[in-house]
Amino acid sequence: MGKYFSKEKNKTTKPCINSHEVFSRSYESKDDYNEGEHYIHIATRDLFKVNFSSDIQNVLLNPNTKILDVGCGFGFWLTEMASDFPKPSYFGIDILPIYPKSTFPNNITFQQHDILKRLPFEDNSFDFIHVQFLNFDITELQWETIVFQELARILKPGGWLEFCEMEYGILNYGPLSKKFDLTSK
Numbered sequence: 001m002g003k004y005f006s007k008e009k010n011k012t013t014k015p016c017i018n019s020h021e022v023f024s025r026s027y028e029s030k031d032d033y034n035e036g037e038h039y040i041h042i043a044t045r046d047l048f049k050v051n052f053s054s055d056i057q058n059v060l061l062n063p064n065t066k067i068l069d070v071g072c073g074f075g076f077w078l079t080e081m082a083s084d085f086p087k088p089s090y091f092g093i094d095i096l097p098i099y100p101k102s103t104f105p106n107n108i109t110f111q112q113h114d115i116l117k118r119l120p121f122e123d124n125s126f127d128f129i130h131v132q133f134l135n136f137d138i139t140e141l142q143w144e145t146i147v148f149q150e151l152a153r154i155l156k157p158g159g160w161l162e163f164c165e166m167e168y169g170i171l172n173y174g175p176l177s178k179k180f181d182l183t184s185k
């Protein structure tokens, strides 16, 4: 994900390699709320006009439904879903404890977990698993060898797994944007 640069003399700059690093830095100073992430959440929802695309309208009306958001960040998606559809139980996991600690709907459980390790959920636990903007943190190999298997393990048969990810790329590179873009060759 981006690089941090400083114009201060003699200050060394260090690239951030993924959003996990960016968020751990902002977490040091901002605690429970990140305006940038909230803005991205609102922009994404306004773009698609909904918070999900899967055919889960009926599932959302069932009080036995269990929903997981992986890499939930500050919990904006979960908080909105839990307010719009209050019947299901919602779970959010993130490698960093940046999710809300005090004020959030009581049908959400936030937990600090790493998706690259086995999650503490039983097989066939969730009716709907939502993953949004995690692709900068997980390598292709990790998706293929760890994440898809773990998500398939905890998803109920007939459950829904939804990814909302962006394809990253800059068109018409100039010499400067080439220099600053970690992904360009």
Ligand SMILES: C[S@@+](CC[C@H](N)C(=O)[O-])C[C@H]1O[C@@H](n2cnc3c(N)ncnc32)[C@H](O)[C@@H]1O
Pocket (backbone or CB within 6 Å): 019, 020, 023, 037, 040, 041, 070, 071, 072, 073, 074, 076, 077, 093, 094, 095, 096, 098, 113, 114, 115, 116, 131, 132, 133, 134, 137
């Ligand atoms: C770009 S943010 C997206 C947050 C949220 N899903 C959203 O759409 O607003 C990526 C999140 O994934 C979390 N994350 C990164 N690596 C993770 C891992 N291995 N396991 C769980 N969460 C992870 C980061 O801490 C960060 O909160």
